[in-house]
Amino acid sequence: MSGAWVRPARGALALLRVPTATGRAVIALALAAWAGSAYADIVELRLVALMCALAVLLAVPWLLIPMRVRASLALRPPRAVAGERVDITLSAVNDGRLSLWQPLVRLPVGERVSWLRMPTMSPTERVGHDVVVEDLERGVHDVGPATAVRTDPLGLLRRAVQWCDPIELYVRPRMALLSTLGSGQVRDLEGVPSDRVSMSDLAFHALREYVPGDDLRHVHWRSSARAGELLVRQYHDTRRNHATVVLDPTPGSYLSDDEYELGVSIAASLVMCAAREEYDISLLSGREQITSVPATTVLDATCRVQRDPDAEPLAGEIHQAIILAPDTSLLFVVTGSAAPDLDALAAALVRVPAETRCVVLRAAPGDTxxxxRQHGYEVVMVGSLAELPGVMAASS
Structure with a gap:
C-alpha cells in the first residue's frame, strides 16, 4: 500500500542484493588471485585475494543498517494532457532511529527513470522532493515505485528498499475546444423546453386538432367541448441527449501513428464538448466500451485506447454502439484516411435510427x-486538430 514501509519478502538475506558491476569485478579478482596463489604459490596473489574479500565483507554492514521510511507520491495535475508538464512530489518520513544521509531514490515514470538525491532525513523528519516531467505521450503511465538504493562507500554492493507502491498517471490526448456538437437536438432532462414536441412526455406545450391515430388519452375534453372539435395535448420532449463516439480500432484504417493519435484527439474533443453540454456519453473502441458514466471516466478511457488487429470491422463497432446505447441522438464515427470498407460503413449507418444524427470524421493529417453531406449522414475531413472547431461548426 502506498505510504507504507515494505519489508522484503525473503527476510534478511533478501536485503543483500546482487553486487554492483564494481563489486562483481572485485569478487572475480579475488577468486582469480586466490586460484593463482594456490597454483603458483605466490604469496602476493593470496594477499590480493584477501584484501578483495575483506573489502566485500566490510561493505555488508552498510547494507544492514535498517531503513524504515513511509513515503507517498502526489501528482499535479492528477490528470494531464499529452505534451504538458507534470509535477511529481515524493514525500517521505523517516520512521527509523538513525538518520539517513542523503538517500538516493529511483523513481520510474513510464519508460523514463529519474534519480532523486533526497536531503538528509533525521528521525521522524518529513522531507520532499519534486520532479518535473514533460512531453509525456498519451497513455496510462506508472509512476513509481519509489525505491531507495543504498551502496557502501566503495560501491561494491547495493540494497534496494521500496518506499511506496506505484500510482497511475493518466495522460489524455490533446483536445480542441468545440463550441457545440450541433443544433436541433433535445437539450435538457430537467424540464427545460426543447424545440421538439412529443406526444409522450410530461411538460405540457399546446393543444392541436385530433388526427386519426392519436392516443385518446391525450384528448383535452373540456377544450374540445368549447371548440366543438377534438383537441389533443402536445408536450415538450424533455429527454436527455445522448452522444456516442465510435473510434475505429482497426490498424488498417490509419496510415501512421500520428494519424491515429489525431483520431483519438478528435474523439476526446467530442467527448469533452458533450460533457460540457450535459449529454450522456458512450465511447466504443475495441475493448473499451463504456456508456452512461461520468465524463472523467470516458476521458480516462481515451488514455487506454489502442489499435487492435483483432478488433471487428468498423461496421460491427457501429452495430455494437446502437446496442449499447439505443437512445443515442448523436453518433460520431471517427476513423482514418485509409478506412478500407466505406461501403460497409455507409450500409451500417443506414441502419441507424432515422432520428439519430450521424457524423463520420476522418483523420487525415495535412489534408484540406x-x-x-451524404444520404443520411455527414463526412467531415479533419487535417489537423486546430481545424476541428471550424469544420464541426460548418457541419452543424
Missing part, C-alpha cells in the same frame, strides 16, 4: 478540411 471539408464537409460532405
Amino acid at each position: 478540411p471539408s464537409v460532405l
